[in-house]
Amino acid sequence: MKRYLVDSHVHLGATEDGAPIKIGAGRTLTLSRILGRLPLRGVDVCAVVDLGTTRGLGELERALATGLLAEAEDGGLRGAEGAVLVPALEAEFRLPGAGPFHLLAYAPGLDGARELHRIYREGVKNPNLSTQRVHMAPQEFLRAVESAGGALAVAHAFTPHRGLFGVGLTLEDALPERSLLGLELGLSADVEIARQVGAVGDCGLLGGSDAHGPDTIGREMNELQGERPGFSLLVRLCGGKAETIFGMHPAFGKYHRTYCLACARTVEAPAPVLSCPADPHHRVVPGVLDRALSMAPPERQRGYPAYRYQLPLGLLPGFGPAARRAIATRLGSEHEALHAASEDELRASLGDARAEAILSMRRGAMPSRPGGGGHWGRYARPTHGA
Numbered sequence: 460m461k462r463y464l465v466d467s468h469v470h471l472g473a474t475e476d477g478a479p480i481k482i483g484a485g486r487t488l489t490l491s492r493i494l495g496r497l498p499l500r501g502v503d504v505c506a507v508v509d510l511g512t513t514r515g516l517g518e519l520e521r522a523l524a525t526g527l528l529a530e531a532e533d534g535g536l537r538g539a540e541g542a543v544l545v546p547a548l549e550a551e552f553r554l555p556g557a558g559p560f561h562l563l564a565y566a567p568g569l570d571g572a573r574e575l576h577r578i579y580r581e582g583v584k585n586p587n588l589s590t591q592r593v594h595m596a597p598q599e600f601l602r603a604v605e606s607a608g609g610a611l612a613v614a615h616a617f618t619p620h621r622g623l624f625g626v627g628l629t630l631e632d633a634l635p636e637r638s639l640l641g642l643e644l645g646l647s648a649d650v651e652i653a654r655q656v657g658a659v660g661d662c663g664l665l666g667g668s669d670a671h672g673p674d675t676i677g678r679e680m681n682e683l684q685g686e687r688p689g690f691s692l693l694v695r696l697c698g699g700k701a702e703t704i705f706g707m708h709p710a711f712g713k714y715h716r717t718y719c720l721a722c723a724r725t726v727e728a729p730a731p732v733l734s735c736p737a738d739p740h741h742r743v744v745p746g747v748l749d750r751a752l753s754m755a756p757p758e759r760q761r762g763y764p765a766y767r768y769q770l771p772l773g774l775l776p777g778f779g780p781a782a783r784r785a786i787a788t789r790l791g792s793e794h795e796a797l798h799a800a801s802e803d804e805l806r807a808s809l810g811d812a813r814a815e816a817i818l819s820m821r822r823g824a825m826p827s828r829p830g831g832g833g834h835w836g837r838y839a840r841p842t843h844g845a
């Protein structure tokens with residue numbers, strides 16, 4: 460068994476010639492751009508969640524025809540620099556009386572991508588675009604994905620915006636019959652939050668970056684052991700085999716605390732707070748932490764992966780493109796810089812100020828103000844030696 464780093468949620472913004480696939484993702488986020496970034500980030504395997512769209516599948520077929528990608532063992536698609544892509548699909552579902560939520564399907568190889576596309580095309584109005592509403596019961600979608608040899612995960616489960624728990628549903632509401640199911644924490648939650656929620660059940664926890672641009676690939680990812688870098692790693696993740704999830708401190712996340720839309724303010728009182736302290740009639744966006752702490756705790760013990768905090772280097776002061784290239788050539792990858800390189804190595808290759816920024820992040824840098832209502836937590840520049 461070897462250790463791999465897997466980003467289980469990266470979007471494909473557009474085709475190489477600029478036709479949009481994931482609305483809201485950058486047009487620069489093409490298949491070749493994703494492949495170019497993976498080695499810099501230290502990502503071994505990356506699930507691209509828009510390859511089941513008509514345009515995404517077209518990009519995949521073209522990449523295989525031109526040699527940008529080659530089909531590898533275990534349902535992986537290998538790029539020239541060694542990183543492996545796994546076909547995936549993010550899609551939206553809705554149950555009566557609740558807001559929409561997202562699911563992630565993973566499938567092996569070109570055939571798997573074609574199967575995802577077949578399922579998606581039947582259920583949506585515009586299969587060119589990603590994350591469209593699928594007019595199919597989630598349980599039926601799960602069955603279709605499984606009979607195509609794929610695996611399913613709940614996307615950003617706690618997020619009030621299109622997360623299953625965030626819109627007030629449970630796994631029993633959406634997917635009452637399931638064997639293997641992954642559950643993505645989302646950027647505003649971590650393992651510590653999931654540990655306090657019984658509704659998580661036996662789902663395999665996973666951390667995905669939900670990257671909408673090249674710079675956010677790998678901002679959250681999973682470390683696990685496996686035989687080969689391919690589809691089976693995603694199955695293992697959905698089965699609870701993540702050893703460590705690397706991700707942001709949830710207080711940086713956009714939906715960490717409850718936010719009042721009328722007062723335009725994030726609540727500050729200890730969680731859970733699910734209404735505006737000034738006026739209970741104000742409309743709020745419930746925070747992930749607040750929602751989680753108001754749910755029932757687990758009735759029994761289960762295993763949980765470790766969680767290690769990281770911030771995207773772009774959020775730390777002094778990490779422009781030149782510094783990031785220096786990391787790639789001198790330290791190997793950004794993951795190495797963030798988690799593995801010694802203090803001496805960091806100081807020697809990046810200088811004292813940048814080394815200090817990484818060291819303070821490792822010590823658990825917290826935002827000066829938590830995120831909420833769609834606003835990121837604000838990063839406070841560390842004071843020297845703090």
Ligand SMILES: [Zn+2]
Nearest residue numbers: 549561614621
């Ligand atoms: Zn989503």
Ligand SMILES: [Zn+2]
Nearest residue numbers: 468470549669
């Ligand atoms: Zn997404």
